[in-house]
Amino acid sequence: MLWWAMCAFATLVLIVVTALWLHAMRRKSSPVDDVRARQLTLRWLVGGGLLLPTVSVLLLLLFGIPIGHRMLPLPLAGEQPMRIEVVGHQWWWEVRYPDSGVVTANQLHLPVGRPVDLDVTSADVIHSFWVPRLGGKIDMIPGRDNRIRLQADQPGTFRGQCSEFCGTQHTHMILDVQAHEEEDFANWLQARREQQISALPGPAGDTFAAHCGQCHRVAGVSDGARAPDLSDIGARASLGAGVVSNKPGALLHWLQEHQRLKPGNAMPLHDHLDPDHLSAIADWLETLRP
Numbered sequence: 001m002l003w004w005a006m007c008a009f010a011t012l013v014l015i016v017v018t019a020l021w022l023h024a025m026r027r028k029s030s031p032v033d034d035v036r037a038r039q040l041t042l043r044w045l046v047g048g049g050l051l052l053p054t055v056s057v058l059l060l061l062l063f064g065i066p067i068g069h070r071m072l073p074l075p076l077a078g079e080q081p082m083r084i085e086v087v088g089h090q091w092w093w094e095v096r097y098p099d100s101g102v103v104t105a106n107q108l109h110l111p112v113g114r115p116v117d118l119d120v121t122s123a124d125v126i127h128s129f130w131v132p133r134l135g136g137k138i139d140m141i142p143g144r145d146n147r148i149r150l151q152a153d154q155p156g157t158f159r160g161q162c163s164e165f166c167g168t169q170h171t172h173m174i175l176d177v178q179a180h181e182e183e184d185f186a187n188w189l190q191a192r193r194e195q196q197i198s199a200l201p202g203p204a205g206d207t208f209a210a211h212c213g214q215c216h217r218v219a220g221v222s223d224g225a226r227a228p229d230l231s232d233i234g235a236r237a238s239l240g241a242g243v244v245s246n247k248p249g250a251l252l253h254w255l256q257e258h259q260r261l262k263p264g265n266a267m268p269l270h271d272h273l274d275p276d277h278l279s280a281i282a283d284w285l286e287t288l289r290p
């Protein structure tokens with residue numbers, strides 16, 4: 001709403017200034033004496049230089065301040081905002097629901113019609129959290145907690161994007177935001193909380209434990225904390241924070257080609273791993289969903 005209001009106002013200013021400019025170029029000027037010339041100059045200075053900007057800025061502030069205010073994490077009476085922690089990493093998003101212990105990555109599930117306080121920080125360099133359809137951006141700074149309050153008014157999928165250059169794969173740091181009706185959100189959270197994952201059996205499971213589980217967490221299976229949580233990776237829209245769509249088979253492709261698809265990402269190559277193990281791991285990961 002704020003964006004459209006400012007866009008409409010800026011368009012109005014553009015039209016008025018252009019019209020005045022065309023008028024000034026086309027009209028035949030009649031000679032005026034010094035007194036009249038000073039009057040005209042004063043009129044433009046006071047009207048166009050003082051009154052017009054004062055009124056414009058006041059109007060925009062009257063409109064913008066209440067909207068901006070809603071995004072400030074001020075104390076609320078009644079129902080308290082939900083709290084979600086988001087940590088920026090090169091180049092992915094860690095999302096934690098501290099009240100339920102649920103952790104996910106590169107996707108943010110929100111309830112509709114309820115304010116949500118996002119506590120954002122970074123694990124490495126400065127990133128910036130931004131979901132343009134829901135509100136302004138806020139910097140994610142290592143060692144510092146910033147907070148922004150957002151509220152989705154209708155269910156849907158919104159794109160979030162890191163908006164502070166954070167390295168070569170900054171572009172590939174996309175956050176998939178899903179706003180759900182309150183009940184659907186509660187169901188999702190409960191399903192995630194009660195999710196039971198059985199470890200991949202056999203030698204492929206050993207390979208996962210030795211090479212993947214050191215960095216990646218899978219709830220109840222491994223507890224690595226350096227890389228994205230994989231407990232619900234099968235349910236995510238994309239892999240690599242927006243690099244490839246998570247279609248059947250995409251996980252194996254990602255595991256084989258991730259350094260070509262997203263050069264410089266922290267995951268080592270898997271060339272030395274048994275291809276059958278890699279394939280079994282990919283198949284197993286595809287089944288991980290709440």
Ligand SMILES: [Cu+2]
Nearest residue numbers: 162164166170
């Ligand atoms: Cu970035």
